[in-house]
Amino acid sequence: MNVEYVYLQLYRLFDKSTPIAADCGRLCDKRCCHGDECGMYLFPGEERVFKLLKPDWASIEKSDFVYEFDGKKKSVPILFCKGSCDRYQRPLACRIFPLTPYINDEGKAEIIIDPRAKSMCPLAKTLDTSDFDRKFFRNVKRAFSVLIKNREIAEYLKSYSQYIDEYKKFFKE
Ligand code: SF4
C-alpha cells in the first residue's frame, strides 16, 4: 500500500465535511487549535505525507508513545503546530476531531467520541455520536475501514485503544 497516497485521498473526505453543519469553531473560538504548541499523534505512515508536503507551520517529533509491530518497537510521531495551519494539509487526527477510532472489547473497530476531547470541545462534551453530521461520521468510518486493512495500522490501533482506555476512565460515557 502506498500509504501516503492513501492518506492524501482520505484527507479529501474532510475538505468539506465537518463535525456539524455549522462552523463549530465559532462556538468555542477554535479551542482545539489553541495553545502555543498543539500536538497531534500521526497514524502509522502519515509522517510520509508531511515529508512530501513539507508544511512550514508544522514540526514532527518522536513521542514517548510506543507500539509494537512485527516484533519491533515503534515510536508514534507527533505533529506540532502553533495554532494555525493550511486546512488542506492538516493531519487526519485534526480532520476527524473530536471523533476517534477505537478497537472495542470484542476486537471490533468502532468510531467513538474522543475522551481526550471532553475537557475542551463543546461537541465532545454534549453530543452523542449519532448527533454528529451523518456524512462526517460516515467519512470517519470509511477512512478507518480503509486504513485498518493495513496490518501495521490495525496493530497500532490496538495499542492506541488501550491508550484511549486510560482517558475513558476519567470521562465515563
Ligand atoms: S473544540 Fe470542538 S467545537 Fe471547538 S472547533 Fe474544535 S471540534 Fe469544533
Ligand code: SF4
Ligand atoms: S494542525 Fe491545524 S487543525 Fe490541527 S490543531 Fe493545528 S491549527 Fe488546529
